[in-house]
Every structure is written in C-alpha cells, then in structure tokens.
Amino acid sequence: xxxxxxxxxxxxxxxxxxxxxxxxxxxxxxxxxxxxxxxxxxxxxxxxxxxxxxxxxxxxxxxxxxxxxxxxxxxxxxxxxxxxxxxxxxxxxxxxxxxxxxxxxxxxxxxxxxxxxxxxxxxxxxxxxxxxxxxxxxxxxxxxxxxxxxxxxxxxxxxxxxxxxxxxxxxxxxxxxxxxxxxxxxxx
Numbered sequence: 001x002x003x004x005x006x007x008x009x010x011x012x013x014x015x016x017x018x019x020x021x022x023x024x025x026x027x028x029x030x031x032x033x034x035x036x037x038x039x040x041x042x043x044x045x046x047x048x049x050x051x052x053x054x055x056x057x058x059x060x061x062x063x064x065x066x067x068x069x070x071x072x073x074x075x076x077x078x079x080x081x082x083x084x085x086x087x088x089x090x091x092x093x094x095x096x097x098x099x100x101x102x103x104x105x106x107x108x109x110x111x112x113x114x115x116x117x118x119x120x121x122x123x124x125x126x127x128x129x130x131x132x133x134x135x136x137x138x139x140x141x142x143x144x145x146x147x148x149x150x151x152x153x154x155x156x157x158x159x160x161x162x163x164x165x166x167x168x169x170x171x172x173x174x175x176x177x178x179x180x181x182x183x184x185x186x187x188x
Contacts, residue, residue: 005062008071010118013111015071015085018054022072025081026050029103039101042165063096063127065089073102073115082106085115087123096123097133100146112146120150121185124178131177137162138172151184152176 007016018026029035030045053070063069070086083102090096098119100112123129134152136143144154152174162171 005069005071008118008122009076010114012076013082013115013118014074014076015115015118016074018057018070018072018084020051020054020058022081023047023050023054026054026084029083029101032104034104035101039164063087063089065091065093068099071119073100073111075111082111083115085119087119089127089129093127094130095133096127096129096131097135098123099134100143107142110149112143113149116146117150120176120181124181129178131175132181133176134174135162135171136174138170140172144172144174147174150176151180 005017007014009015024047027045027047027050030039030050031043033043035043057070060067060069066089068086068088070084072084073082074080075082083100083106085101086099088097088099098116100116102112120132123132132152134143134147136147138144138157148154153176155173155175158171158173160168160170162169
C-alpha cells in the first residue's frame with residue numbers, strides 16, 4: 001500500500017512518513033543507550049529491525065485505529081532527520097497517544113515540543129480525537145517537560161505497569177483534552 005499521508009509542517013520542521021532511507025538513522029537513534037533507557041526496546045537496535053518497523057509504517061496510508069504510526073522529524077533548513085514522533089489511535093479513534101524520540105544531539109532545542117505540538121494539532125483538528133495521552137517513565141524529566149510545555153496534565157502513575165523484556169517500571173500517565181488544546185491554541 002502506498003503512503004498517502006501528507007507531511008505536517010511547523011516553522012522549523014517537517015513531519016513526514018518514514019522511508020527505507022531512514023532505517024540506518026532510526027537504528028542509530030534507537031541504539032543510543034540514553035535514548036533506549038526509557039523506551040520499549042533494548043540497545044543495540046539493528047538496521048534490520050528498523051527496516052521491519054518502517055515496512056509496517058509504509059503499509060499504512062496514515063494513522064489507523066489500533067496501530068502506531070511514526071513520522072520522521074526533519075529540520076527544514078538542512079533536511080537533517082532529528083528523530084521521530086508517533087501517533088496511536090484507539091480502536092474507536094476517539095483517543096490518541098503520542099510519543100517522540102530525538103537523537104541526543106538534537107535535544108535541548110525544543111524540537112520535540114514543536115513536533116509533538118504539531119502532531120497534537122493533527123490529532124485534534126484533522127482526526128477529531130477527544131483526548132490525547134502520553135506515557136513516560138517517571139524519571140524521564142526531559143519528556144515530562146515537553147509534555148507539560150504543550151499542556152498535558154499529569155494524571156497519575158501506574159505502578160509496575162511498563163515492561164521491557166523482563167524488567168518492569170512505573171509508567172507516568174499524562175492527558176490533554178481536545179477542548180483544552182483548542183482553548184490553548186485560541187489563546188495563542
């Protein structure tokens with residue numbers, strides 16, 4: 001199936017469907033231990049595994065209920081891929097979950113905030129979701145700051161609810177309602 005998802009743009013970024021040309025970059029990013037420590041994969045992350053993930057994204061025309069859809073985050077000024085953002089739609093399409101991962105060298109420039117805010121715009125205004133969620137390890141302060149900057153509210157901790165292979169950790173839950181996002185955008 002050919003991807004029909006139109007790229008999303010911000011002032012500095014383009015969020016576009018991943019292609020096989022992104023496989024080595026994705027594997028490199030996911031192989032970084034500081035990136036992997038709070039994620040659902042272990043480092044190192046193989047190029048073959050990255051190709052399999054990208055192939056599953058290429059088989060989707062865009063976000064579909066019950067599936068994750070990842071987009072490469074590319075800097076406009078030089079075309080450099082900084083990381084990726086992901087959107088998961090619930091079975092009924094009314095709730096979305098967002099995620100983001102950047103290369104270590106791309107952090108600290110508010111790219112994750114800008115890209116994730118654009119993904120929330122898409123989920124609210126184009127998909128029509130009612131609620132957006134995000135989950136992170138409670139000690140992942142950088143991700144917590146991104147979520148709070150966008151307007152997500154801490155809703156609680158699911159104790160020992162997140163498994164990576166045989167290790168379990170707590171999972172911090174954040175939520176944002178579409179009406180809160182719309183009010184925030186109207187106030188800009």
